[in-house]
Amino acid sequence: MSKQPIASNSPFVPPVGVPAARMAAEERRLQILRVAISLFAQKGFRGTTTKEIAHAAGVSEAIIFRHFATKEELYSAILDHKACASGGLDDICNGVAGAVESKDDRAVFEGVALTLLEHHEEDTEFMRLLSHAALEGHELTQMFWQRNVLQMYDLLGSYIRERQREGAFRQMEPKVAVRAFLGMIIHHSVNNNLWDQKRSVLDITNEEAARQFTEILLKGIEARTDTARTQHTGRRFAAGVQRTTAKKKQTK
Amino acid sequence: MSKQPIASNSPFVPPVGVPAARMAAEERRLQILRVAISLFAQKGFRGTTTKEIAHAAGVSEAIIFRHFATKEELYSAILDHKACASGGLDDICNGVAGAVESKDDRAVFEGVALTLLEHHEEDTEFMRLLSHAALEGHELTQMFWQRNVLQMYDLLGSYIRERQREGAFRQMEPKVAVRAFLGMIIHHSVNNNLWDQKRSVLDITNEEAARQFTEILLKGIEARTDTARTQHTGRRFAAGVQRTTAKKKQTK
DNA sequence: AGATGGTAAGTAAGTACTTACTTTCAATAG
DNA sequence: CTATTGAAAGTAAGTACTTACTTACCATCT
Numbered sequence: 333m334s335k336q337p338i339a340s341n342s343p344f345v346p347p348v349g350v351p352a353a354r355m356a357a358e359e360r361r362l363q364i365l366r367v368a369i370s371l372f373a374q375k376g377f378r379g380t381t382t383k384e385i386a387h388a389a390g391v392s393e394a395i396i397f398r399h400f401a402t403k404e405e406l407y408s409a410i411l412d413h414k415a416c417a418s419g420g421l422d423d424i425c426n427g428v429a430g431a432v433e434s435k436d437d438r439a440v441f442e443g444v445a446l447t448l449l450e451h452h453e454e455d456t457e458f459m460r461l462l463s464h465a466a467l468e469g470h471e472l473t474q475m476f477w478q479r480n481v482l483q484m485y486d487l488l489g490s491y492i493r494e495r496q497r498e499g500a501f502r503q504m505e506p507k508v509a510v511r512a513f514l515g516m517i518i519h520h521s522v523n524n525n526l527w528d529q530k531r532s533v534l535d536i537t538n539e540e541a542a543r544q545f546t547e548i549l550l551k552g553i554e555a556r557t558d559t560a561r562t563q564h565t566g567r568r569f570a571a572g573v574q575r576t577t578a579k580k581k582q583t584k
Numbered sequence: 585m586s587k588q589p590i591a592s593n594s595p596f597v598p599p600v601g602v603p604a605a606r607m608a609a610e611e612r613r614l615q616i617l618r619v620a621i622s623l624f625a626q627k628g629f630r631g632t633t634t635k636e637i638a639h640a641a642g643v644s645e646a647i648i649f650r651h652f653a654t655k656e657e658l659y660s661a662i663l664d665h666k667a668c669a670s671g672g673l674d675d676i677c678n679g680v681a682g683a684v685e686s687k688d689d690r691a692v693f694e695g696v697a698l699t700l701l702e703h704h705e706e707d708t709e710f711m712r713l714l715s716h717a718a719l720e721g722h723e724l725t726q727m728f729w730q731r732n733v734l735q736m737y738d739l740l741g742s743y744i745r746e747r748q749r750e751g752a753f754r755q756m757e758p759k760v761a762v763r764a765f766l767g768m769i770i771h772h773s774v775n776n777n778l779w780d781q782k783r784s785v786l787d788i789t790n791e792e793a794a795r796q797f798t799e800i801l802l803k804g805i806e807a808r809t810d811t812a813r814t815q816h817t818g819r820r821f822a823a824g825v826q827r828t829t830a831k832k833k834q835t836k
Numbered sequence: 837a838g839a840t841g842g843t844a845a846g847t848a849a850g851t852a853c854t855t856a857c858t859t860t861c862a863a864t865a866g
Numbered sequence: 867c868t869a870t871t872g873a874a875a876g877t878a879a880g881t882a883c884t885t886a887c888t889t890a891c892c893a894t895c896t
Contacts, residue, residue: 354840354841354842354893354894354895355841356840356841357840357841360841375720376628376630376719376720378628378630378631379630379720381884381885381886382885382886382887383884383885383886391841391842391843392842392843392844393843393886393887394842394843394844394887394888394889395841395842395843396887397886397887397888398841398842401887402886402887403885403886403887460719463715463719464719466778466779467628467712467715467716467719467778468627468628468631473779477779477780481779481785482785485785485786504796504799505786505788505796507785507786508786508788508793508796508797509800511768511771511772511775511785511786512768512796512797512800514771515767515768515769515770515771515772516763516764516767516768516771517767518767518771519763519766519767519768519770519771520763520767523763526718526719527718527725527729527733528729533733533734533737533759533763534737534757534759534760534763536757536760541760544756544757544760544764545760545764547756547804548761548764548800548801548804548805549800549804550804551803551804551805551806551808552799552800552801552802552803552804553800553803554803556803606859606860606861606875606876607875608874608875609874609875612875633850633851633852634851634852634853635850635851635852643875643876643877644876644877644878645852645853645877646853646854646855646876646877646878647875647876647877648853649852649853649854650874650875650876653853654852654853655852655853837896838895838896839894839895839896840893840894840895840896841892841893841894841895842891842892842893842894843890843891843892843893844889844890844891844892845888845889845890845891846887846888846889846890847886847887847888847889848885848886848887848888849884849885849886849887850883850884850885850886851882851883851884851885852881852882852883852884853880853881853882853883854879854880854881854882855878855879855880855881856877856878856879856880857876857877857878857879858875858876858877858878859874859875859876859877860873860874860875860876861872861873861874861875862871862872862873862874863870863871863872864869864870864871864872865868865869865870865871866867866868866869866870
């Protein structure tokens with residue numbers, strides 16, 4: 333369906349920066365997408381009319397249906413577009429790659445936390461969109477889930493597992509720790525951007541939140557070097573290796 | 585439907601337990617409410633038509649509007665009804681009162697966690713309803729927030745503050761700890777009931793979840809008796825009091 | 837001139853809500 | 867022990883308006 337009329341017969345580059353009243357198809361398509369994202373985020377799929385979208389985009393309703401066969405297709409295109417393109421995951425991977433390499437636990441988790449919090453804050457629209465989609469049972473929700481959330485669990489989960497092998501973290505199911513950590517962060521985001529936008533309950537910066545949540549998690553899952561209460565996890569890991577080398581390097 | 589000429593002329597005593605085709609006003613009102621709760625929870629306010637509600641209740645559409653002036657009023661009546669009646673908060677307060685009294689940290693937090701998780705599980709409908717309402721910006725969302733969530737922050741927050749004074753927990757803003765804790769639990773609930781109903785990522789019982797999250801939180805916020813890393817919180821609290829007496833009584 | 841960006845003015849199927857009317861039923865009067 | 871009555875429970879068939887989506891027709895670029 334994607335038409336691409338550029339350079340049909342002329343070898344020139346199309347004037348990209350020109351704000352013409354009449355747009356190229358691709359341009360218009362993207363503009364409609366952007367406008368629709370904002371509206372769907374505010375009012376949900378059913379709460380947004382094609383008329384509104386058209387008006388907000390400054391075109392007639394028929395144009396919408398020239399670019400997207402149905403309202404549903406427009407919606408899917410958005411979810412598709414955002415779920416693939418906005419790889420918040422890549423940012424995170426790149427951002428903490430160094431910390432993972434050097435086993436700087438604090439930097440790893442604080443980095444992930446801060447990236448997520450900031451990402452959510454600057455893209456509240458998408459969070460709302462996803463929430464609406466999830467509630468409405470839209471299938472693409474699961475695509476997003478599989479593409480982003482599962483990988484996050486893998487990423488953090490395998491890091492934790494590695495650090496457990498090294499004796500830095502206590503024995504437990506890594507996924508539980510990941511859920512706890514993501515829970516703190518995502519719940520905090522949802523609170524700030526959806527439920528309590530005035531922050532009447534708790535008003536802290538993203539940096540502070542990332543630091544504090546990381547602190548709680550790390551202390552919560554670290555292997556204790558002191559008065560070890562071994563009662564609940566029966567076995568102590570076999571290879572009691574480089575405890576000292578992994579002593580934690582929070583120099584940052 | 586089944587006609588049942590109950591004691592038509594017999595002296596008074598209205599037959600309360602009889603399932604007549606024709607209902608008393610109050611009865612019908614409640615039935616409509618119940619039906620509407622379920623439908624609004626599934627499909628949201630805008631996604632549910634008054635026609636559907638009427639059909640599901642087995643009456644004509646006009647009946648809906650005899651009991652509720654507008655669709656909006658019906659919606660508000662539901663939120664009102666649920667937010668007031670279902671005081672999940674009281675259950676929690678009563679449930680952990682003893683543990684709070686005896687300063688059994690583990691029992692306090694595990695109790696709160698388990699109550700919340702089970703409450704969410706058996707009333708998924710209301711969770712969905714609230715989510716829809718929050719996304720749609722319905723005013724009654726904030727009523728619920730103020731009536732339930734704020735009190736939860738007060739309850740747990742003041743408990744934590746007390747235990748900090750006793751030297752059991754490290755110095756930090758109690759609300760942050762509460763947010764972290766509620767974050768783990770509520771996020772876990774939302775995951776299970778909304779995003780990942782098949783529990784493909786993490787499948788644990790509510791008891792297990794409550795135990796593990798409590799473990800992480802308590803270890804995460806407890807005052808350390810060992811190699812104290814004082815670098816990040818500059819001041820050590822002035823009244824270095826009964827550290828020993830509050831040594832933690834996790835005997836349960 | 838012919839393809840492409842754009843529109844005005846539809847249409848059929850909903851939507852919330854009303855109106856005018858019928859049925860049920862318990863408390864009374866005869 | 868009926869018969870009457872009147873209010874409340876119920877309905878069928880609307881109304882006025884909105885919705886997603888179409889059709890037939892311009893306008894403007896190579």
